[in-house]
Amino acid sequence: MIEIGITVEVPIDEAFATLTDGWLYSSWVVGASHIRAVDPEWPAVGSRIHHSVGPWPLTMQDHTTVRAVQQPYQLELEARLWPFGAAYIRLRLHEEGPGRTRIEMAEKAVKGPGVLVPDRVQGVLLTPRNRESLHRLADLINGRADKGSGVR
Template sequence: MAIRHQVIEQSPEAVWAVLLNPALYSEWVVGTTDSRPLDDQWPQVDAALEYSVPIGPLSYEGRTTVRRYEPHRWLELEAHSGRLGTARIAIEVRPWGGHTLVIVDEHPLRGLGGKLHTAPLDLLIQLRHRTMLPRLAQTVERTTHQAPSADAHASPEARPPGMRS
């Protein structure tokens, strides 16, 4: 199995805000573009999203389905890759001090990928995760800094001392 982890220097809530937004999926999942939900149920079990997977001048549509969702703890997905079969992608989110530890466990599940699952395939998945987890961290960082802070809208009297202008 390909298991990789990364500490993201943001709160678990900020990480979940990205994981639970299907429109952001293609920003952090390597190899995908143009993600969109298939219904308004994401991330409930059996909800799905679609995305494009460009391969040179060609492109195909991929689909990922939620198989397990435990708020603030787990998001497990099944990624459908056409003739290659499906893969299980388990994302665990843990508070880590004031930050977040994200653990990704991915392995082929069904179809050709599941039948031909070998150590070299796990190595390729590990290499993909070396790019994917930093992209997730960057997306969390970017979306956290885009959100307006509550203090920005508070009256000067409501702000902590030293924050009044």
Template sequence: MARNRRLILSPPSTVWDLLADGHRYHEWVTGTQRILGADAHWPQVGAQLRVRVGAGPLTLDDICTVRICEPHRRLELEARAEPFGAARIAMQLVPWGENTLFLLEWHPLRGPGTRMHGLPVDYVASVRNGMMLTKLARIAVREHRGALPRP
């Protein structure tokens, strides 16, 4: 399992707003080229987000399904990219003063990733997820600052 954490210098409500907008995942999820569609009831349990992932001409269509949703606190997705199987992506937002401690876990559920699970795969996932959290933090901070009243 790959685990990452990041202190985001904005409140959980700002971070949650980004998670709750399926059409914005391409802005911060590393490897996402574009959003193909998001269910209108995203991020409610059962809602799906269809994305194209990859690098350059090597692409793959992925479906993320919401498995657990506790608004402003927790979002768990099952990301499925055939023929590579599926993974659990668990995101938790912990209030930390006026900021957010964002906890992210990635764990393969089905497919080749379960057999290759271990140090090399977890390391690559951890690096990717670290880049993703850096992007998410930048966007959340920018949006939080933009929402603050001007003196």
């Protein structure tokens, strides 16, 4: 898996809180178009975000499940989009200093036709999408930290 990252100027707990707000996923995950429901226990292991993917009216409905969580350092997910398969996604957070957090993201197909694609090719194909997702996540994190005061 190719891992990419971004740094935000907020404490790790604030970054993790935004990352684990299931209702925000369609705001930063490229391809997710609508969050239909978030299990009340999210982000506990086994809990789910029920989402739609794709442009309306061609959306497909599925879900993403928490596979592991270590607050505020790591979140592991399995994102499904049947009949295309499922992906394993790992998000790791590292405190780089006071009020500064590094977020790293890695993704790999684990079910369906995508597993036939070599890891290196998956990495090349997923990197631009994941980079954009991390930039969107960083904007949300920074915006929440600014309390809506505008552009930093």
